[in-house]
Amino acid sequence: MTEKTPLHDIIAARIAQQGRITFADFMGACLYEPGLGYYTSAGRKVGAEGDFYTSITVHAAFGRVIAREIAQMWRCMDTPADFTLVECGAGNGRLACDIMDFLAEREPEMYRGLRLVLVEKEPSLEAAQRDMLAAHVGRLEWLAPEEFAAGGFTFSGCLYSNELIDALPVHRVLRTPEGLRELYVTLKEGEFVDEIGELSTPAIAEHLQRVAVELHTGQQAEVNLNGPEWLAAASHALRRGFLLTVDYGYPAEELYTPLRKTGTLLCYYRHQTEENPYIRLGLQDITAHVDFTSLIKRGEELGLQKVWFGEQYRFLMSAGIIEELEELECSSMSDEEKLRLRLTLKKLIVPQGGMGDTFRVLVQSKGVADPKLLCQRRIGF
Numbered sequence: 518m519t520e521k522t523p524l525h526d527i528i529a530a531r532i533a534q535q536g537r538i539t540f541a542d543f544m545g546a547c548l549y550e551p552g553l554g555y556y557t558s559a560g561r562k563v564g565a566e567g568d569f570y571t572s573i574t575v576h577a578a579f580g581r582v583i584a585r586e587i588a589q590m591w592r593c594m595d596t597p598a599d600f601t602l603v604e605c606g607a608g609n610g611r612l613a614c615d616i617m618d619f620l621a622e623r624e625p626e627m628y629r630g631l632r633l634v635l636v637e638k639e640p641s642l643e644a645a646q647r648d649m650l651a652a653h654v655g656r657l658e659w660l661a662p663e664e665f666a667a668g669g670f671t672f673s674g675c676l677y678s679n680e681l682i683d684a685l686p687v688h689r690v691l692r693t694p695e696g697l698r699e700l701y702v703t704l705k706e707g708e709f710v711d712e713i714g715e716l717s718t719p720a721i722a723e724h725l726q727r728v729a730v731e732l733h734t735g736q737q738a739e740v741n742l743n744g745p746e747w748l749a750a751a752s753h754a755l756r757r758g759f760l761l762t763v764d765y766g767y768p769a770e771e772l773y774t775p776l777r778k779t780g781t782l783l784c785y786y787r788h789q790t791e792e793n794p795y796i797r798l799g800l801q802d803i804t805a806h807v808d809f810t811s812l813i814k815r816g817e818e819l820g821l822q823k824v825w826f827g828e829q830y831r832f833l834m835s836a837g838i839i840e841e842l843e844e845l846e847c848s849s850m851s852d853e854e855k856l857r858l859r860l861t862l863k864k865l866i867v868p869q870g871g872m873g874d875t876f877r878v879l880v881q882s883k884g885v886a887d888p889k890l891l892c893q894r895r896i897g898f
């Protein structure tokens with residue numbers, strides 16, 4: 518039975534009016550309907566009291582390693598006097614705080630000309646970000662996603678995001694013997710159900726062509742048109758510098774392998790996974806793994822060079838997590854605390870099954886000749 522959350526009637530009314538809606542519209546309402554969506558309603562989402570963990574909640578070392586790489590980006594750009602950091606999908610500001618703390622402490626020259634622009638779909642998170650980043654308040658600015666997408670904002674520096682793209686609404690498709698079809702959402706006897714129809718937009722087939730994917734008959738998958746669209750806005754905003762995207766996902770050939778017959782759509786509710794997106798509307802998170810090939814290819818069309826792409830554990834190892842660990846351990850920690858720290862950081866980098874493997878990092882650049890980043894260092898593994 519579908520639980521009748523307040524969102525249920527709103528979505529049901531839309532379906533009654535239109536006959537059916539795309540899964541992307543359904544997911545968009547479940548996550549972002551003002552005041553009622555998963556991300557746009559009250560309550561902790563991330564961490565022990567929420568529904569899932571992200572790398573940020575594991576340890577500040579994650580943000581500090583990213584900060585090391587950002588400082589290296591600044592050097593690759595010849596240490597400009599002004600450098601802008603932009604975080605999209607900034608949540609409660611935890612990652613931004615870890616990055617800013619590191620830069621204030623270790624990179625005073627860079628920090629002097631630093632500003633941080635926070636872009637977050639849920640406006641009420643601004644208060645949490647203001648509290649979290651109180652030590653850096655003079656450097657903070659906020660920008661609504663709509664303004665970011667509108668094209669008036671430009672900057673030079675680095676735009677980073679953690680688990681943004683997987684939270685953008687996706688279309689669902691199915692390869693039938695007659696060709697590629699879309700899975701819509703409709704209502705049957707009061708329950709939300711799938712309905713197969715023609716593609717709602719030719720952009721879906723174009724997207725799969727761009728990443729050279731042909732689904733097998735019977736194979737179901739997700740297509741994220743919002744990711745490349747967001748990248749176009751990001752690329753437009755970036756005059757010179759870098760984009761750093763962290764998320765879970767795969768290159769297209771791995772994401773759309775025929776072995777993955779039903780796609781990667783997954784819901785999270787209180788640290789349990791759930792396959793049915795048609796329950797607990799607005800109360801459970803809905804995500805799909807990111808197709809990194811589409812971000813790389815779209816980026817190339819937009820004038821963004823791929824600098825580095827790989828697993829999070831490789832990124833963290835090359836960019837300085839061992840140095841972070843060594844520095845943390847130098848302080849007056851007991852042996853038990855040191856062990857606990859090592860076990861915690863292991864979660865971020867363990868290659869098999871941990872966050873280090875499923876999560877990928879993509880670094881793209883614009884207008885920086887032959888950058889030498891920390892993640893490009895050769896490490897013996």
Ligand SMILES: C[S@@+](CC[C@H](N)C(=O)[O-])C[C@H]1O[C@@H](n2cnc3c(N)ncnc32)[C@H](O)[C@@H]1O
Pocket residue numbers: 556563571572573605606607608609636637638639662678679680681684685
């Ligand atoms: C999975 S959460 C990740 C939050 C945080 N980055 C972390 O790792 O803990 C995704 C966040 O992206 C925000 N978001 C979704 N679409 C966005 C957009 N177009 N621009 C900015 N933020 C967006 C959501 O409101 C949510 O806070």
